[in-house]
Amino acid sequence: MSRYNVQANEAHWQQLWAERNSFAAKDDYTLPKYYVLSMFPYPSGRIHMGHVRNYTLSDVVARYKRAQGFNVLCPMGWDAFGLPAENAARDNKVHPAEWTYSNIATMRGELKRMGLAIDWSREFATCDETYYKQQQKLFIDFYRAGLVYRKESWVNWDPVDHTVLANEQVIDGRGWRSGALVEKRQLAQWFFKITACADDLLAALGTLDRWPDKVRLMQENWIGKSAGAKLRFALNGRSDSIEVFTTRPDTLFGASFIAVSANHPLAAELAAKNKALAAFIAECNRTGTSEAILETLEKQGFDTGLTVQHPFVPEQALPVYVANFVLMEYGTGAIFGCPAHDERDHDFATKYNLPIRPVVLADELDHDFAAAPYTGPGTLHNSAFLDGLSVEAAKQAAIAQLEKRKLGHGTIQYRLRDWGVSRQRYWGCPIPMIHCQACGVQPVPEQDLPVALPKDVSFDQPGSPLAHHPTWKQVNCPQCGQAATRETDTCDTFVDSSWYFARFCSPQLADKPVDKAAVDYWLPVDQYVGGVEHAILHLLYARYFTRAMHKTGHVKIDEPFAGLFTQGMICHESYKDENGKWLYPEEVEKQADGCAVHVKTRAPVSVGRVEVMSKSKKNVVPPARIIESYGADTARLFMLSDSPPERDLEWTEAGVGGAWRYINSLWRMVSEPKLPLPPLGTPRPDALGSRAEETRRTIHRTIAAISQDFERFHFNKAVAHARELSNALEPLDNAATGEAWVLREGLEVLAQLIGPMLPHVAEAMWAELGHTTPLCETRWPKAEASLLVNETVTIAVQVNGKLRATIMLPRDLPAKEAETQALQDAAVQRALGDSKPRKVIVVPNKIVNIVA
RNA sequence: GCGGGCAUGGCGGAACUGGUAGACGCACCGGACUUAAAAUCCGGAGCUGGCAACGGCGUGCCGGUUCGAUUCCGGCUGCCCGCACCA
Numbered sequence: 001m002s003r004y005n006v007q008a009n010e011a012h013w014q015q016l017w018a019e020r021n022s023f024a025a026k027d028d029y030t031l032p033k034y035y036v037l038s039m040f041p042y043p044s045g046r047i048h049m050g051h052v053r054n055y056t057l058s059d060v061v062a063r064y065k066r067a068q069g070f071n072v073l074c075p076m077g078w079d080a081f082g083l084p085a086e087n088a089a090r091d092n093k094v095h096p097a098e099w100t101y102s103n104i105a106t107m108r109g110e111l112k113r114m115g116l117a118i119d120w121s122r123e124f125a126t127c128d129e130t131y132y133k134q135q136q137k138l139f140i141d142f143y144r145a146g147l148v149y150r151k152e153s154w155v156n157w158d159p160v161d162h163t164v165l166a167n168e169q170v171i172d173g174r175g176w177r178s179g180a181l182v183e184k185r186q187l188a189q190w191f192f193k194i195t196a197c198a199d200d201l202l203a204a205l206g207t208l209d210r211w212p213d214k215v216r217l218m219q220e221n222w223i224g225k226s227a228g229a230k231l232r233f234a235l236n237g238r239s240d241s242i243e244v245f246t247t248r249p250d251t252l253f254g255a256s257f258i259a260v261s262a263n264h265p266l267a268a269e270l271a272a273k274n275k276a277l278a279a280f281i282a283e284c285n286r287t288g289t290s291e292a293i294l295e296t297l298e299k300q301g302f303d304t305g306l307t308v309q310h311p312f313v314p315e316q317a318l319p320v321y322v323a324n325f326v327l328m329e330y331g332t333g334a335i336f337g338c339p340a341h342d343e344r345d346h347d348f349a350t351k352y353n354l355p356i357r358p359v360v361l362a363d364e365l366d367h368d369f370a371a372a373p374y375t376g377p378g379t380l381h382n383s384a385f386l387d388g389l390s391v392e393a394a395k396q397a398a399i400a401q402l403e404k405r406k407l408g409h410g411t412i413q414y415r416l417r418d419w420g421v422s423r424q425r426y427w428g429c430p431i432p433m434i435h436c437q438a439c440g441v442q443p444v445p446e447q448d449l450p451v452a453l454p455k456d457v458s459f460d461q462p463g464s465p466l467a468h469h470p471t472w473k474q475v476n477c478p479q480c481g482q483a484a485t486r487e488t489d490t491c492d493t494f495v496d497s498s499w500y501f502a503r504f505c506s507p508q509l510a511d512k513p514v515d516k517a518a519v520d521y522w523l524p525v526d527q528y529v530g531g532v533e534h535a536i537l538h539l540l541y542a543r544y545f546t547r548a549m550h551k552t553g554h555v556k557i558d559e560p561f562a563g564l565f566t567q568g569m570i571c572h573e574s575y576k577d578e579n580g581k582w583l584y585p586e587e588v589e590k591q592a593d594g595c596a597v598h599v600k601t602r603a604p605v606s607v608g609r610v611e612v613m614s615k616s617k618k619n620v621v622p623p624a625r626i627i628e629s630y631g632a633d634t635a636r637l638f639m640l641s642d643s644p645p646e647r648d649l650e651w652t653e654a655g656v657g658g659a660w661r662y663i664n665s666l667w668r669m670v671s672e673p674k675l676p677l678p679p680l681g682t683p684r685p686d687a688l689g690s691r692a693e694e695t696r697r698t699i700h701r702t703i704a705a706i707s708q709d710f711e712r713f714h715f716n717k718a719v720a721h722a723r724e725l726s727n728a729l730e731p732l733d734n735a736a737t738g739e740a741w742v743l744r745e746g747l748e749v750l751a752q753l754i755g756p757m758l759p760h761v762a763e764a765m766w767a768e769l770g771h772t773t774p775l776c777e778t779r780w781p782k783a784e785a786s787l788l789v790n791e792t793v794t795i796a797v798q799v800n801g802k803l804r805a806t807i808m809l810p811r812d813l814p815a816k817e818a819e820t821q822a823l824q825d826a827a828v829q830r831a832l833g834d835s836k837p838r839k840v841i842v843v844p845n846k847i848v849n850i851v852a
Numbered sequence: 853g854c855g856g857g858c859a860u861g862g863c864g865g866a867a868c869u870g871g872u873a874g875a876c877g878c879a880c881c882g883g884a885c886u887u888a889a890a891a892u893c894c895g896g897a898g899c900u901g902g903c904a905a906c907g908g909c910g911u912g913c914c915g916g917u918u919c920g921a922u923u924c925c926g927g928c929u930g931c932c933c934g935c936a937c938c939a
Contacts, residue, residue: 219933220855245939247939299937331938332939335937413938481878641864641876641878643865647862657879658879659877668892716864720875724875794872798871800919801919801920846871849918849919
């Protein structure tokens with residue numbers, strides 16, 4: 001029995017595709033195009049199973065669309081800047097560039113072994129000077145267009161590493177690496193004005209009909225639009241006022257205090273003369289922003305002794321507190337507290353004995369305001385001109401009155417904040433700006449780009465290596481020529497990934513970020529595939545960046561990704577030894593009794609939950625090993641079968657075995673066919689036996705089914721349909737009735753249908769069947785419409801809703817006749833017994849239900 | 853706390869707009885081939901009663917609409933995800 005030689009075959013076809021340049025996207029902009037993109041990988045060192053799943057999914061789409069005649073662009077690149085390279089540099093004394101490019105080389109090799117239909121000629125890494133030079137140009141374009149600005153802002157500061165931390169890098173109030181208590185500090189940072197697009201980013205979500213609802217909803221919540229009012233409270237005994245934002249202007253008459261953030265300018269001003277307040281503010285700033293802390297944190301306030309005037313009741317004075325629960329980053333950093341109708345305000349008022357004044361009453365309910373606030377709908381009371389109005393009407397009326405008295409105005413507030421892109425790191429795109437004492441901030445002149453990273457840097461001391469570099473930042477001001485300094489911050493790596501998809505359209509272009517004709521043709525990406533973990537940040541930033549590139553004349557679209565698919569994660573059982581240490585799957589052997597032992601020591605191993613593969617739990621399987629022993633097709637098949645791609649997938653040895661067996665049986669079907677196959681191109685015999693006819697129906701129904709499965713990303717069903725077709729071809733063994741011809745037709749179609757999923761074995765089958773042109777260059781098969789409908793149909797017959805028989809009837813038989821036939825069935829008669837049918841429901845070609 | 857999702861055999865899952873629940877596979881059981889094993893091939897199988905023919909029960913739980921509900925509606929329960937002192 002000949003076995004399919006996976007290694008030789010896969011190498012052969014991969015080489016042939018490369019030689020024939022089979023997957024190059026054509027720069028002929030008159031062809032119908034299809035742009036398939038996977039989220040490009042970070043070159044961490046090795047390909048992991050998540051990559052394999054991601055690229056398999058996009059590869060099926062790419063190959064399917066290519067077979068349909070589209071000019072397909074499916075590129076690959078590297079999201080290559082980032083902190084791990086600096087950590088490697090510090091720990092292993094290897095330069096970040098060397099570490100990164102060597103990882104890229106390894107991973108490129110691993111990816112190529114997957115047999116992906118990628119146009120490798122377009123590959124680049126974001127750390128290539130040619131790429132980040134163009135990014136610097138974009139940065140300057142954005143700066144000139146007023147989309148980029150620099151401002152002082154509060155940041156998470158790690159006092160040990162001397163660096164700013166992203167919110168995600170603060171764990172329980174401590175730096176993720178140093179473990180030091182994170183402080184809040186004010187620092188000058190570069191920002192992209194994403195909030196200016198907030199409303200458009202929100203509204204346009206409605207046009208993204210090929211995005212998962214979940215992702216759109218997450219972005220909607222992230223943008224967090226809320227309508228309300230901004231209003232000023234005049235400070236008693238001073239000439240200034242405090243501005244607050246509220247979504248409940250209707251409850252203004254229930255106000256009993258004002259609270260400002262610990263970082264509010266007024267708090268800072270007062271703290272300068274008040275040590276106790278300064279201590280309180282320091283305490284607030286020390287507390288991290290982590291959820292765990294916030295949940296247990298008590299509301300705390302510091303009475304400033306100041307009071308403000310109520311805007312509608314001037315004689316009423318409200319105390320002003322500095323409070324730990326008011327965020328400087330949202331609204332105006334100050335609120336008015338209405339304890340009767342807000343949970344936090346109620347907590348605060350209870351603690352500090354402030355009045356609770358109910359102003360909204362529900363009609364029927366008797367609410368205990370001392371115990372809890374009331375936040376539902378109702379009618380306004382004790383509120384002067386608002387009395388008797390509903391909450392909604394009162395909001396409008398209050399805003400109208402504020403505007404009339406020039407005390408405030410209706411406004412829209414977003415949760416979304418401007419995108420801070422400054423990072424005090426080395427391995428990133430340098431922000432191309434120069435600080436001049438005389439001229440202020442100046443962009444680097446275009447002819448001086450790129451601002452390249454210096455090679456000679458040290459990672460021994462904490463803080464930014466660029467800032468420590470002895471000479472790099474010294475430069476002359478492009479405006480006045482005097483000595484000036486470079487910006488030493490680099491860009492957040494999310495900037496790099498915000499436009500790479502556009503660069504793939506013209507990756508070698510030297511003088512511009514993108515070629516207009518190329519991006520106008522290729523963009524938007526027709527199908528983007530990646531993990532849900534990027535549902536908010538990356539996808540939102542890329543949407544913003546595209547708008548910014550539109551405004552600066554680089555592209556003419558706003559939405560970069562027309563279709564988005566978010567795949568599930570790969571899971572695996574986890575294992576621990578007797579000492580509670582995690583073990584890799586390859587260190588564990590499952591025994592016949594179901595118990596697991598260590599391969600070497602034979603010590604018992606406890607089998608844990610099936611969890612997302614992660615290095616920390618060691619429940620990972622390196623794809624390279626699977627591909628070496630079973631081949632890329634097996635790995636790909638496993639990824640596609642069983643679990644729908646949006647769901648999590650459990651990696652199991654048994655599942656791999658099943659995939660492997662199917663690959664082999666596919667090869668066997670063509671290499672050792674049950675019947676001698678007629679030569680390629682033999683015309684269909686005039687007379688086919690009934691089994692041959694029936695098999696042809698299955699063949700053509702499968703074409704239709706798999707085509708639809710591919711369109712809908714139902715790859716698990718596509719695999720099932722392919723296997724059904726394989727099973728349907730098995731019984732063909734009668735050469736006299738045209739079955740050999742049908743077998744050939746079935747095998748050819750099968751090879752074509754599995755081609756996008758299992759490209760290597762499909763090519764091997766295709767060649768074995770006598771074809772000389774590679775399968776990947778042939779067109780997708782068409783189903784013969786006449787074979788998609790049956791002349792006879794199986795009708796289910798129910799008695800009182802219970803299935804009692806199935807009968808074969810001619811298609812589209814009149815209801816009356818179907819009814820008669822159904823009633824004559826023996827099983828139906830038995831089920832009816834003595835009772836007479838009272839009513840019969842006939843659904844044509846489907847079901848007859850007899851109600852007795 | 854707010855927002856969203858999911859729940860089908862031992863397991864992953866299928867069932868298009870309400871119409872034969874369990875396709876396809878994994879694991880399992882039996883048989884063939886083999887000195888033996890592997891590989892391969894054939895067959896079985898939701899649970900349950902029965903030698904069988906045949907019957908009962910079954911899509912997390914309770915209820916509703918319908919001739920008919922995995923599918924629609926209301927109410928629970930359990931898991932999962934996102935956001936969160938957002939004013």
